[in-house]
Amino acid sequence: MDLNDHEVQQILLTEESHTADLKATEIAPAKLTRTMAAFCNAEGGEIFVGIGEDSTRQLRSWRGFGSIEEANGHVQAFESFFPFGQFVDYQFLRQLDDPDSGLVLKATFLRTPDVRKSSDGKIYVRRGAQNMPLTDLEAIRRLEYAKGVTSFETHPIDVPLDFVTNSDTVIGFMLEIVPTGEPLQFLKKQLLIRDEKPTVASVLLFADEPQAALPKQSAVKVYRYATSEPLGTRATLAGQPIAIGGPAYDVIREAVRTTVDLVQGIRVLTPNGLEDITYPEVTLHEIITNAVLHRDYSIADDIHVRVFDNRVEVESPGGLPAHLTPENILEQRFGRNGHLTRWISRFPDPPNKDVGEGLRTAFDAMKGLKLKPPEIIDKRTSVLVVIRHQRLASPEEMIIEYLQSQPEISNSVVRRLAGIGSENTVKRIFQRMIRAGELEPIPGRPLRDAAYRLPTQLTTKADEPEHPTLL
Known part of the structure; x- marks a missing residue:
């Protein structure tokens, strides 16, 4: 790929970081695999x-390979580390204005679903600009849980077997699903009992x-904050947080019901005045279900559901696993807790269908109500999943409609209408609309009471009657 001077300078000025690294051609391919492994075990990069660097003058220069063949050792290291096309993309870059400066090999790595080792057999993770x-x-186990x-x-878990084999929950499940079976044999067969x-x-x-048995890993806490500010505080907390416990099946249903109840009665400003807030219940259900089923249970923290005046936040412990990112999560599928997901789908009227469509259903429901x-x-x-009560219309459209x-x-x-937290953001919207002739400031108002209106229609001669009535 040929790059112009601006694109070349952008690469030379790239700051080495959690997701970027620059190396000279002299680097040994084996040493390079440390960075590759570190990226794959973190967020990619x-x-x-x-790229050469004069450390005394802190200057970088474009000193690429003389030909593609000269880079064979590095490419082979990449290929042995990653079969072609899996989680990595290679490109050769050349300066358009100075082709004799050589070819720079650019490799883009995605986060992998497994833990990767470098050629020295060690596991590295990227932290800042370092390969650690x-x-x-225990650190390796934490990485395996995270991925x-x-x-x-x-x-x-060190609890008696009858904690699960003689509970009302398992007896009810067995009578419904496996009426002739015994809980102990059933749970052992499904690998839900290990080492007795x-x-x-x-x-x-x-x-x-x-x-x-799991005091900090099995509950959902629901909060109601009477504010639209970015953060909830003790001063804006309405009532006490509601802690929801019990088996996962009951936790999901009760958490959804509690959230829906808290949302009811909240009123928001719309172009048509104050209206009751409306979230698709299926959206709340799917996102809370997803949080319970796919959180990282090795982290000692609850799931937190925060109900604000203009949004609902659902935060679950553990980052996205494997290769999932916020950008690909609707297209890709990866289950962190296969046993939990599989067996909760066997309960009567299950909260999940175990087909990987829950989040897409949640997004479609918001779209159906013309919400973002x-x-x-x-x-x-x-x-963190943020469900905003914010219409798909732009702030400009909301202003005109209002x-x-x-x-x-x-x-x-406007901030209440559009769910915008920043006063300066709204000021910039007003300025653009005034320049476009869509708004005008109301004259004579002090700055603290500034307001805006549609442009007044000035009477022109063309609007006047040709023969005014004489009095």
Whole structure:
């Protein structure tokens, strides 16, 4: 690929970071696999091979390979590390204005669903601009949990067997699903008992009170904040947080019901005045279900559902597993907790269908109400889903629609209408609309009371009658 001077300078000025690294052609291919493994075990990243650096003057230069054949050693290292086309893309870059400066090899790596080792047999993760080796077994296990290679749901819990084999939940399940079976034999056969102990999955599914064995990993907490601000505070917390416990099947249903109840009665400002807030219940159901089934149960934290005046936030412990990202999560599928997902789908009227369509259903339901789709944020240690009560219409369209029935509009009203938190963002919208002739400021107002209206229609001669009536 030929690059112009601007594109070349962008590469030379790239800051080495959590997702970018630049290397000279002299780097040994084996050493390069450390960076490759580190990227794959973290968030992915890009390596540019063929960038020289004068450390004394802190200057970089384009010093690429003389030909593609000269890069064979590096390409072969990539190919042995990754079969062609899997989680990596290679490109050769050349300066359009200086082709004699050589070819820079650019390799783009995606986060892999498995843990990758470098050619020295060690596991590295990317932290800032460094490749950090993992030697501690617990750190490696945490990485495996984070990537979904192994799941904490298979971990045995030190509680008596009858904690799950003699519960009302498992007896009711057996009578409905396997009426001739016995809980102990059934759970052993399904690998829900290991080393004569219940696994995390069996406790979550079949214990009447999983919270007794997993006090910080099995509940959902629901909060109501009477504010539209970015963060909820103790001052805006309405009532006490509601802790929802019990087996996973009951937790999902009760968490959805509680969230729906809290949402009811909230009123939002629309161009037609105050209206009751409306979220598709299926959206709340699917996102809360997804949080319970796919969270990382090795992290000692609850799922948090926060109901604000203009949005609902669902935050579940653990980042997105394997190769999933907020961008591909609707197209890709990966289950962190296979036992939990599989067996909860066998309950009567299950909360999930175990076909990987839950999030898409949630997005489609929001679209059906002409609301903006949920926002998925991977915070690495948790996944936050924000469900905003925000119409698909642009802020400009909302402003014009509001002024069709109201004489004026202010910054605070627009923020409530459009769900915008920043006063300066709304100021910039007003400025654009004024320049376009769509709005005008109401004259004579002090700055703190500034408001805007549709442009007044000036009477022109063309509007006047040709023969005015004489009095």
